[in-house]
Amino acid sequence: MGDTIVVQLPLDVTSKTAEIYRTAASLIVTKGFNATSMNDIAAAVGLTKAGLYHYIRGKQDLLFSIMQFAMDVVDCQVLEPASQIVDAEQRLRFILTRHAGMTDQVKAITILAEEVAALNERDRETIIARKRQYFDCVRNTLQELSAEGKLRDLDVSVATLNLFAMVLGLARWYRPDGKLSAEAIAEQTAKLLLEGLLRPASP
Amino acid sequence: MGDTIVVQLPLDVTSKTAEIYRTAASLIVTKGFNATSMNDIAAAVGLTKAGLYHYIRGKQDLLFSIMQFAMDVVDCQVLEPASQIVDAEQRLRFILTRHAGMTDQVKAITILAEEVAALNERDRETIIARKRQYFDCVRNTLQELSAEGKLRDLDVSVATLNLFAMVLGLARWYRPDGKLSAEAIAEQTAKLLLEGLLRPASP
DNA sequence: GTCTATAAACGGATAGAC
């Protein structure tokens, strides 16, 4: 349970572009997309605004790229491994702890949750479709648990949305300098959710 | 349990200013504060930008007023009645259902949670202080429950933050035209949280 | 690749007529 997450990144982390994405993501998380200017981003990576434009097509495009990157991470770190777990309860446990445990490392996931409104229509559809895959995975898992009689008497869709609200909320208030480690918080959150969702083992 | 919430508003709802607050709040919730221009707000209330300035001092001031209004509602609809409930478990139940049940009516509460960064320093301190009162009320309630042995083995602070994430998240995804009523969703959410937080009754 | 300079548009806010 205390195993380190080895993030197999779907992008060359050493490239300048990747550095720009990471820096921009960090700024956007703290200030919000619209309050973050290209000047801010350029300065943070040690460039002028014009220099920055050598690497990216525009601000909209930058946001979309960051979100695609975040979805890539979710896909290969959570969704793909989860899909290979046959037992629904184990799968849910894995998704919760894995996602919660990633929050301090991959800030871009917060952007995925909060800045969809800033995308243009075409890009928004793409991102929403990818997010829906994640949502459906969790929703189907709860559905399975319900069929197995393991779920409490809850509406599956509402429970899924509630679950996401709590897990995505982590990135908002978590501070690396707090008294609890990211792993400890992830475990606490997973515990609270699992107790709330699952019937107590009876036999 | 199915009783209607009679909102004793701390502001004259019929005034033009109140209409501006409501309209602006609605826009800010969907587009975000920085992406909402004074032009957008003016047009939505049927005025020009200059006309709008007859009613409000500026954009920053508008945001602060909306947040103060939202906190007034929370105070007199949730916090004040809750403080008169002596039993901690009953108090928690009340806070959860009451807050969750308000989400479709008072959109401004979402702004309270998401746009604090857009405030100037002085106003931000005021709002954060008022929010802390709410947070502390819930935190103390969980603390009491813990002392009574009714709480599961959870970190009280983390549990409180998790609780707020889920409850505040409601306003983000709730749609009035969905298949479940606001009350039903509020009940579901409260149930999930209470089962997750409290030990099962043993005797 | 990175810079200076600048275009073009938009934002918040105000002056002053009616």
Place this chain on the structure above:
DNA sequence: GTCTATCCGTTTATAGAC
């Protein structure tokens, strides 16, 4: 109270030199 017109700062984005 509401308007037209305008000021001024900021923003995204580009042109073109080095």
